Amino acid sequence: MIDLLNSLPGALAQGLVWGVMAIGVFLTYKILGIADLTVDGSICTGAAVCTMMIIGGSPAWLAMICAFLAGTAAGILTGLLHILLGIPDILSGILTQMALWSINLKILGKANQALPARSFSVVLSQLDNVRSIIVLAVLSALIIGLLYLFFGTELGSAIRATGNNPVMSRAQGINTGVMSIIGLALSNGIVALSGALLCQYQGYTDINMGRGAVVIGLAAVVIGTAVTKRIGSNFALKLTGVAFGAVIYYTVYQVIIFAGFDTDFLKMFSAIVVACFLGIPYVSKKIKHMKGRKKDA
Amino acid sequence: MKKRIISLLLAALLIAGALSLASCGKKSGYVVGICQFAPHEALDAATKGFKDALVEALGDEVTFDEQNAAGEPAVAVTQINSFVSKKYDLILANATPVLQAAYNATNTIPILGTSVTEYGSALQIENFNGTCGNNVSGTSDLAPLDQQAAMIKEWFPEAKKAGLLYCSAEANSDYQVKAVSGYLRDLGIEPVLYSFSDSNDIAAVTTKACSEVDVLYIPTDNTAANCVETIGNIVKTAKTPVIAGEAGICKGCGIATLSIDYYALGRKTGEMAAKILKGEADITKMPIEYVSATKLYSVERCAELGLTAPEGYSPLN
Numbered sequence: 001m002i003d004l005l006n007s008l009p010g011a012l013a014q015g016l017v018w019g020v021m022a023i024g025v026f027l028t029y030k031i032l033g034i035a036d037l038t039v040d041g042s043i044c045t046g047a048a049v050c051t052m053m054i055i056g057g058s059p060a061w062l063a064m065i066c067a068f069l070a071g072t073a074a075g076i077l078t079g080l081l082h083i084l085l086g087i088p089d090i091l092s093g094i095l096t097q098m099a100l101w102s103i104n105l106k107i108l109g110k111a112n113q114a115l116p117a118r119s120f121s122v123v124l125s126q127l128d129n130v131r132s133i134i135v136l137a138v139l140s141a142l143i144i145g146l147l148y149l150f151f152g153t154e155l156g157s158a159i160r161a162t163g164n165n166p167v168m169s170r171a172q173g174i175n176t177g178v179m180s181i182i183g184l185a186l187s188n189g190i191v192a193l194s195g196a197l198l199c200q201y202q203g204y205t206d207i208n209m210g211r212g213a214v215v216i217g218l219a220a221v222v223i224g225t226a227v228t229k230r231i232g233s234n235f236a237l238k239l240t241g242v243a244f245g246a247v248i249y250y251t252v253y254q255v256i257i258f259a260g261f262d263t264d265f266l267k268m269f270s271a272i273v274v275a276c277f278l279g280i281p282y283v284s285k286k287i288k289h290m291k292g293r294k295k296d297a
Numbered sequence: 298m299k300k301r302i303i304s305l306l307l308a309a310l311l312i313a314g315a316l317s318l319a320s321c322g323k324k325s326g327y328v329v330g331i332c333q334f335a336p337h338e339a340l341d342a343a344t345k346g347f348k349d350a351l352v353e354a355l356g357d358e359v360t361f362d363e364q365n366a367a368g369e370p371a372v373a374v375t376q377i378n379s380f381v382s383k384k385y386d387l388i389l390a391n392a393t394p395v396l397q398a399a400y401n402a403t404n405t406i407p408i409l410g411t412s413v414t415e416y417g418s419a420l421q422i423e424n425f426n427g428t429c430g431n432n433v434s435g436t437s438d439l440a441p442l443d444q445q446a447a448m449i450k451e452w453f454p455e456a457k458k459a460g461l462l463y464c465s466a467e468a469n470s471d472y473q474v475k476a477v478s479g480y481l482r483d484l485g486i487e488p489v490l491y492s493f494s495d496s497n498d499i500a501a502v503t504t505k506a507c508s509e510v511d512v513l514y515i516p517t518d519n520t521a522a523n524c525v526e527t528i529g530n531i532v533k534t535a536k537t538p539v540i541a542g543e544a545g546i547c548k549g550c551g552i553a554t555l556s557i558d559y560y561a562l563g564r565k566t567g568e569m570a571a572k573i574l575k576g577e578a579d580i581t582k583m584p585i586e587y588v589s590a591t592k593l594y595s596v597e598r599c600a601e602l603g604l605t606a607p608e609g610y611s612p613l614n
Contacts, residue, residue, distance in 0.1 A: 007382030014375060105465055112468035114397050114421040126402040203401025206370045206394050207466045257379050263365045266372060
């Protein structure tokens with residue numbers, strides 16, 4: 001049991017890294033209403049850019065800013081495919097994701113590049129979980145704060161309106177296409193930033209590191225939304241809930257690995273967690289509804 | 298709703314706690330955490346060899362916590378985190394991404410790698426001299442690449458073009474293919490690289506390669522190993538001979554291989570682990586170890602193509 005407690009800082013740090021990623025997913029999935037699959041590629045793009053820049057001698061903060069910008073470029077590409085060429089949103093994301101696989105390979109120069117904290121100066125590492133947690137908590141708070149302010153501006157409100165009701169938004173003179181592209185860019189920029197954090201934390205970038213990222217992101221969004229639903233509907237609270245959702249996800253994951261579960265089932269477990277958190281609110285509403293009908297009769 | 302979720306989570310935590318407490322009771326002697334990157338024949342053999350050798354050396358004194366990351370780097374990070382927090386006596390990192398995750402997670406627990414080709418590039422150690430000099434050592438699955446290039450020349454002295462087929466997502470393959478290319482050029486054979494990105498485009502790339510070259514070479518590539526049937530069918534129709542970097546791939550599609558035995562590699566790693574656990578050796582001074590390679594040929598496929606094995610080759614079963 002003490003061992004399990006010892007492992008929690010690691011799970012917390014890993015959860016917070018993915019929490020940043022989940023905030024990015026939240027922007028497209030909940031605000032724009034798009035299931036954006038670009039993220040499987042853009043998380044690796046962020047990691048690749050960050051790793052190569054740090055190895056090249058850039059300071060970590062500059063590398064992270066560039067990773068963010070690379071992510072926004074990926075988001076813009078998906079947006080253009082969707083808005084200009086009329087390709088369905090899911091497919092646009094998949095296409096960008098595929099293209100990114102090749103681009104990431106070219107950025108890295110090979111399939112796997114080490115970035116050990118022992119040889120390079122990075123802002124966080126699994127070797128020092130306490131420091132990583134502090135860095136991640138501050139950074140997450142900063143991102144949530146900035147997004148809160150941004151979505152309060154006219155531009156931010158227009159993006160939210162686009163997601164809520166595109167027809168009405170267009171009637172109000174909002175260019176919904178541009179708003180979608182801005183939303184996708186912002187989302188993928190944040191996802192790429194989380195990739196930049198992840199490569200520093202785990203000490204390497206692998207061409208396959210984004211595989212399944214969208215599932216972890218969605219899991220965090222769904223868990224986070226379910227947990228904060230009853231507390232309130234404040235936007236900053238929702239974002240905090242999403243970041244916290246990733247922490248819950250990784251804590252449960254860590255517990256399952258600790259319990260000596262057959263690790264062949266891990267992917268199935270991920271799918272079950274997402275299905276449960278998506279399905280339970282719906283089913284419980286149905287049950288309530290049925291109970292209500294019985295009373296009437 | 299919220300309460301229900303929290304209570305579910307608490308219940309999960311409690312059950313897991315009880316389970317881990319139960320397993321704590323049994324803990325005595327040495328505990329070794331094994332993290333294998335993916336389910337795969339060669340990696341499985343290495344893990345098995347490691348366990349066998351360690352059990353022979355230490356008997357009941359050693360227990361294993363065996364995890365498989367299902368090919369996902371993020372999962373390996375979580376599994377390594379659990380090993381480190383449980384303060385295991387030693388970690389076996391089976392394949393490069395796991396070694397990298399472990400290297401960045403602990404600088405105290407001894408880490409042994411296996412099925413890793415090149416430690417210097419995997420851990421970004423400059424001027425690597427064969428010993429990591431910290432809490433990392435292990436075994437390399439590198440079969441001598443100059444000898445593999447020489448094999449192509451030995452079997453096909455007339456060959457002008459050799460195709461090198463590999464997965465661009467695998468750092469190990471990339472390294473081997475580049476090295477073999479250099480050696481082939483020295484032997485007067487023109488190397489042509491054919492990379493595929495995953496199992497979906499392997500058939501198209503292999504077909505193209507077969508139409509353009511005299512002989513194909515495949516390094517110790519995990520994706521190729523998993524799709525060896527696909528490659529086998531294509532080269533059989535095209536009658537293109539394949540020289541493979543390991544026995545598993547040779548079995549499925551090749552005529553000959555200079556192969557290292559992953560079980561023997563695992564065993565050697567296990568012997569290193571026993572020395573470290575008993576305190577007989579200091580991991581910071583242990584160089585990376587290798588196992589010797591053997592020349593094998595496929596009787597069936599050589600007969601199909603009308604080839605006779607040169608001297609020094611044993612039949613591959």
